[in-house]
Amino acid sequence: MTETAASSSKGRPSGDKNSGKRGFFGRIILFIRQVIAELKKVVTPTRKELVNYTLVVLVFVIIMMIIVTILDFAFGNAAIWLFSGGPPDQ
Known part of the structure; x- marks a missing residue:
């Protein structure tokens, strides 16, 4: 404030x-x-801080992509199994 x-x-x-x-x-x-x-109160980050923040964001996004991919695969297979009456064919 x-x-x-x-x-x-x-x-x-x-x-x-x-x-x-x-x-x-x-x-x-x-x-x-x-x-x-x-x-006027805004402080510009140094180059080292900027690189560090960028790497943190990229790692977080990659981790979230992996989690969403796994959940998508799991829920997709569960929906196929539920609506087809059996396990999905491989």
């Missing part, structure tokens, strides 16, 4: 008393300022 949202129970910036009286464009400008303030 941002400092501005945490400082008020309604999520309005604490230093701004006229936020309810702002016009349409004033609210858009406030939103853009808040977006820019949040983007």
Whole structure:
């Protein structure tokens, strides 16, 4: 939660008393300022971190593909056995 949202129970910036009286464009400008303030807080990962994160994601995706493949094969054979009246022919 941002400092501005945490400082008020309604999520309005604490230093701004006229936020309810702002016009349409004033609210858009406030939103853009808040977006820019949040983007300044973003930390870009180093190359080593980026490679590490990429490898973790790829390993996770491969593991999930293996699990889904095994489950697909098992449920497919179970459906064939259930609806054909016997074990599947090999």
